[in-house]
Amino acid sequence: MSKGLLDGIVVLDLTRVLAGPYCAALMADMGATVYKIEQPGKGDDSRQMGPFQNGESAYFINCNRGKLGCTLNLKSAEGKQLFFEMVKKADVLLESFRPGTMEKLGLSYDTLKEVNPGLIYGSISGFGHTGPYSKRAGYDIIGQAMGGLMSTTGWEDTPPTRTGTPMGDVLGGLSLAIGVLAALNNKQRTGEGEKVDVSLVDSVVSAMMNINMIYFTEGRIPRRIGNRYESTYPYDSFKAKDGDAIIGAGNDKLFALLCKEMGKEELVLDERFNTVTKRVANHKAIKELVEAWSVNYTVNELSDILNKAGIPASPINTIDRVAADPHIAGARNMFPVLEHPVAGKVKITNNQLKFTNKKADPSASSPLLGEHNEEIFCSFLGHTKEEFETFIEIGAI
Numbered sequence: 001m002s003k004g005l006l007d008g009i010v011v012l013d014l015t016r017v018l019a020g021p022y023c024a025a026l027m028a029d030m031g032a033t034v035y036k037i038e039q040p041g042k043g044d045d046s047r048q049m050g051p052f053q054n055g056e057s058a059y060f061i062n063c064n065r066g067k068l069g070c071t072l073n074l075k076s077a078e079g080k081q082l083f084f085e086m087v088k089k090a091d092v093l094l095e096s097f098r099p100g101t102m103e104k105l106g107l108s109y110d111t112l113k114e115v116n117p118g119l120i121y122g123s124i125s126g127f128g129h130t131g132p133y134s135k136r137a138g139y140d141i142i143g144q145a146m147g148g149l150m151s152t153t154g155w156e157d158t159p160p161t162r163t164g165t166p167m168g169d170v171l172g173g174l175s176l177a178i179g180v181l182a183a184l185n186n187k188q189r190t191g192e193g194e195k196v197d198v199s200l201v202d203s204v205v206s207a208m209m210n211i212n213m214i215y216f217t218e219g220r221i222p223r224r225i226g227n228r229y230e231s232t233y234p235y236d237s238f239k240a241k242d243g244d245a246i247i248g249a250g251n252d253k254l255f256a257l258l259c260k261e262m263g264k265e266e267l268v269l270d271e272r273f274n275t276v277t278k279r280v281a282n283h284k285a286i287k288e289l290v291e292a293w294s295v296n297y298t299v300n301e302l303s304d305i306l307n308k309a310g311i312p313a314s315p316i317n318t319i320d321r322v323a324a325d326p327h328i329a330g331a332r333n334m335f336p337v338l339e340h341p342v343a344g345k346v347k348i349t350n351n352q353l354k355f356t357n358k359k360a361d362p363s364a365s366s367p368l369l370g371e372h373n374e375e376i377f378c379s380f381l382g383h384t385k386e387e388f389e390t391f392i393e394i395g396a397i
Contacts, residue, residue, distance in 0.1 A: 004029070004030045004031015004032070004358055004359065005030050007031040009027070009091045009092065010032070010033050010035070010089060011032050011034040011035065011090065011091065011093075011094065012035050012086055012092065012093045013034050014094060015124065016096055017045055017049075018140070018166055019096060019124050019170070019200065020095070020176065021044070021063035022063055022173035023094060023122070023177045024064075025064060025066065025067070026173070026174075026353070027177065029065075029066060029350075029351040029353070029362050030353065031358070033068070035068050035086065035090075035380075036064055036068065036366075038071050038072075038369060038370070040071040040073055040397060043369040044060060046060045053346055054342055055342065055343075058343070061338070065362040065364065065365055066362050066365075066366075067367055068375065070370060070377070070397065071373060074107065075105070076395060078391065079395075083107070084115050086380075087116050088115055090116065090119065091184065092119070092121075092184070093112065093119060093120070093121050094122045094123075094176070095121075095122070095124075096123070097125070098135065099129045117191075117192075118187055118192065120183045122183075123196065124173070124176045124198045124200070125138060125198075126143065126199065127199050128202060129197045130197070138200050139168075140169040141162055141168070142168075143168030143200030143201050144162050144167060145160075147168065147201045147202075147203070148205065148211065149167065152211055152223065153224065154226070155225075156223065156224055156226070161224075168203065168204050169200065171200075171203040171204055172200040172203045175198045179196035179198055180196055183196055210231055227246070228283060231276075231280070232250045232279070232280060233276070233286060234258065234279070234286050235247075235250050236283070236287065238294045239291045239294060240302050241295060241301075242299055243298075245294065245299040245302045246312075246315075248312035248313065249312075250312070252276070254312070255273070256268045257309050258309075260309070261309050261311070262293045272285060299316070323335055332354070333361065334349065334350045335347050335348070335350065336348060336362060338364065340365040341368060342368065350362065370397070373397055374388055
């Protein structure tokens with residue numbers, strides 16, 4: 001089997017729950033050897049989070065596929081010494097503790113770079129390692145709220161809304177992966193290590209894009225506008241026979257094509273609609289005109305008609321439709337099945353990265369708590385079986 005793009009890269013994963021484990025899972029998918037380090041007897045908090053299959057957390061399985069698992073007591077002198085041994089042999093360390101925790105453990109970046117000067121130290125936290133909020137705890141919903149995402153999610157007459165998926169964590173995990181890979185590239189050129197400091201809040205703020213620019217250029221605070229887009233129109237959801245469909249006619253050419261399909265080609269020259277700016281200003285009138293046409297078709301019919309004409313359109317899929325889609329689930333293989341030693345066959349969400357010459361699909365399921373202890377401490381670190389048994393007796397692992 002062809003080795004992955006990150007073959008030979010060793011990652012120590014101290015992260016928990018979603019953002020950090022997601023980053024490490026992507027790296028494992030791409031061929032890195034990832035050692036999932038967990039607290040003895042307890043493990044990652046997400047092991048207790050549903051949904052469950054045969055008593056095993058599918059949440060944990062999805063975010064920790066392809067990793068080798070060990071337990072390590074970082075509060076014990078012996079456990080800390082074993083950790084230093086791992087750091088010496090690692091390329092990357094990922095941690096998601098509240099800023100200050102690693103320092104209290106004596107495992108700060110400044111300490112660890114003395115052990116391994118080329119170490120890439122990737123940290124993800126709610127607010128980052130600098131600034132007045134750095135010591136605050138942060139979760140996905142805090143990132144979405146503080147970063148502004150919730151204020152623009154929902155409808156004019158509804159309260160601010162968290163996105164239906166933990167987007168703050170996902171954006172944070174992706175940001176950490178990008179930062180770590182950039183630091184690895186620099187290390188290969190210079191031999192220098194680096195600390196990558198990623199904040200959930202910063203990651204959300206960065207993703208706000210044109211919302212930020214509206215405020216900075218116009219002085220206007222964007223509010224909740226449902227599925228409509230601030231910068232172009234028609235780019236919204238529209239009523240169909242059996243639900244709502246998305247139409248994204250985001251420029252003059254696409255608007256003209258939509259008008260042709262609707263049999264309303266005269267709208268292209270209408271003084272209310274003949275520029276993008278005018279269409280945004282007169283979006284209510286356009287929506288009425290489009291929906292007078294779209295309600296005659298089902299969401300699937302609308303999608304087929306418009307896509308054939310070259311106009312971006314889509315049903316608003318529930319997850320059952322996504323999971324059965326021949327493109328997403330079939331050709332793009334976004335829901336592979338892994339074999340877990342307890343849960344059995346588990347369908348997970350695949351890596352979204354597709355390469356021409358290398359695979360980036362998950363290679364194995366997640367580890368049981370401490371499943372690879374002996375392999376890691378004996379084969380990877382070179383300790384004897386007797387030493388390994390002693391580590392267990394004294395509570396180091």
